[in-house]
Amino acid sequence: FCTGLPVDVVYNPQRNPYLDAMVQRRREVLPCGFVPRKMALRKLFRSLKQGRSVGLLVDYRVDDGMLVPFFGEDAKTTPAAAWLAVKTRRSIVPVQVERVSAAHPARRPRFRITFHAPIRPDSSPQDEASRIVLLTREINRRVEAFVAAHPDQWWCTKRRWPKQAMKQRG
Numbered sequence: 001f002c003t004g005l006p007v008d009v010v011y012n013p014q015r016n017p018y019l020d021a022m023v024q025r026r027r028e029v030l031p032c033g034f035v036p037r038k039m040a041l042r043k044l045f046r047s048l049k050q051g052r053s054v055g056l057l058v059d060y061r062v063d064d065g066m067l068v069p070f071f072g073e074d075a076k077t078t079p080a081a082a083w084l085a086v087k088t089r090r091s092i093v094p095v096q097v098e099r100v101s102a103a104h105p106a107r108r109p110r111f112r113i114t115f116h117a118p119i120r121p122d123s124s125p126q127d128e129a130s131r132i133v134l135l136t137r138e139i140n141r142r143v144e145a146f147v148a149a150h151p152d153q154w155w156c157t158k159r160r161w162p163k164q165a166m167k168q169r170g
Contacts, residue, residue, distance in 0.1 A: 008033035008047040009055035010040045041080055048088050055095070056081050059143045061158045066133070070140045071147075073169070075160045082121070082135035086128055091118035092135070094142050098153050116142070 011027075011034050014020035027034060032055070035043045044054045058081050067074035085092050094116040101110040119142070122134050147154045159166065 005053050006032075006051070007053040007055055008035050008044065010035050010037055010044070010057070012037045041083065044080075044084060045087065048084065048090065054084065058139050059147075059154070060156070061160045066136065068133070068136050068140050070160060071144055073161045073165045075140075076162075077136055077140055079132050079136045081139060082132045085119075085121045085135060086131045089121065091120045092139065093118050094139075094146075096146050098150060 009032055013036050014023060024034065033047070033052075035047070035054075044056075047054050056078070058078060060078075061076045062078045063076065065076040065078045068077040069075070070077065081092055084090070096114045096116065098112045098114070099109055100112050101107070119135065119138055121131055123131070125131050125134065
């Protein structure tokens with residue numbers, strides 16, 4: 001948003017179509033395109049081919065994700081960002097959003113957006129699947145660092161780890 005580069009971001013449509021339409025109307029003022037989560041990879045691939053940037057949330061569980069270490073426990077993780085980077089030979093730029101002022105009814109909260117050093121896909125493994133796994137692990141390591149530095153800034157709305165791992169950890 002703040003770089004002036006054209007960007008398309010993935011969003012999860014609301015189940016209620018009226019609520020979804022209302023949310024989308026509010027988003028119209030934002031300088032980006034919105035891609036519904038369903039069938040997003042194909043659309044994002046096309047966006048990258050057109051020279052646009054893409055935005056994905058990577059710190060949430062996806063039911064069909066791969067198990068990748070996250071804070072020492074295997075967690076369902078989306079390989080989508082890594083897949084796109086490997087397929088298009090592009091780097092991933094981690095973006096961190098932090099709230100810098102408390103929510104207050106009379107004021108809008110303020111946020112700091114930090115663009116971190118790019119993560120480049122590793123070309124050493126011969127097979128594409130291994131490159132995707134390595135890159136997904138590195139993405140999780142970066143998210144771990146963000147969360148560890150400011151755990152109060154992370155809001156996990158879905159259980160990231162398998163139930164058995166959560167029971168064992170208490």
